[in-house]
Amino acid sequence: MLSCDRISKGYYLTDHSWEFNCPVQLSESAMLALVLGARIAEEIFPEPLRSRIGSAVDEILKGNNPDFLDTTLIHSLKVFAESGAVNDLPVFPVVFEAWQKHRRLRITYDDMKGGEPSVREVDPHVLFLYAREWRIKAYCHLRKEPRSFVISRILKAEMLPDTFAPDMAIIRSVTLDNIVGWRKYSNVKIRLTGEARKFALSHKMHTKQRLKREGKGKWLFTIPEVPEQVVVPWILSQRGEATPIEPPEIVAAVREAATAILGELTP
Incomplete structure (x- = not known):
């Protein structure tokens, strides 16, 4: 009734x-x-x-x-994630609920650097999708600082009774220009030819990246700040139509990666 x-x-x-x-x-x-x-x-x-x-x-x-x-x-609406983002992630429901309810997590995390997985307690302030992976930006009580964690690398996750207040400083820190904690190189310049320009237009590595025409079929691609782990794979994926110019560290990293590939191909 x-x-x-x-x-x-x-x-x-x-x-x-x-x-x-x-x-x-x-x-x-x-x-x-x-x-x-x-x-x-x-x-x-x-x-x-x-x-x-x-x-x-x-x-x-x-x-x-x-x-x-x-x-x-x-x-008739088709969306292709083109990533492993929707793959089976056993811990995702626990992580999602902890983020949603502002609850602390105890996680066993493998950073993929060859060491033993670590156990730590974290407060998940931000849930985000970047570079084909679901991640959280959390306050890590082990390191006493905000850290980013890839959810697919969380081997175990347990939601604890402790709660936390959302920290807007941590939430606002997650932007396209400042997502992960990799070292960034400033004023990266790449010369583009062929079809590399259209891929530069569609691939956002920084909100203020820009393209400038240098001549017929040539463009200068300038990125204010970008990590090596992001820009070097992109340059290699352009199959010789993207040539790094500055800084020297990025030029050397591309040369080293290309040399390693050639070494593996040599009979």
Whole structure:
């Protein structure tokens, strides 16, 4: 049964074993935004979050079935993550819930540097997708400082009862120009030819990167700041159509990587 609460100005179920599902009425633009967001989320989030998102949208669609939103339209939107982001990540649900509820985590982490995995407690302030990996920016109680952790490298995760207050300084620190703690090189310059220009336009390594025409078929690509781990693989992927000019450290790193590849190819 329903009863009226005049103090709280609302109605409530007197039998808590009942469920009352009230359909949400949304405008066409709101429905389109909801479905588009769900389609994208289904392609970038691992299970079981992916299924939960799909189920939530299906539930809303039960009470909202506009003519413009047919099955063909929904399935004709294709999103390819082009990454391992949606691969099976056993610890992802625990990490996600801890981030959502501001709860501390105890994790066993393998930094992939050859040492033994470490056990530490962290407060996950930021959840983000970068370089084809889901990550968290967390305050690490072992190192006493904010650190980034790749979720696929977390071998075990346990949500602890301790809570934390979100730190806006940590949250704001995660930007395209300052995502991971790698050393950055300033004023990186690369000469581009052929099709490398179009790939430079589509690949954002810094918010203020720029292209300047140098002559017919030649462009100067300048990046204000970028880590070696980001720019060197990109240069190599351009198959000789991206030549580093400055700084010397980046030039040397590309030369070393190219020499190593050639050495492996030599009979």
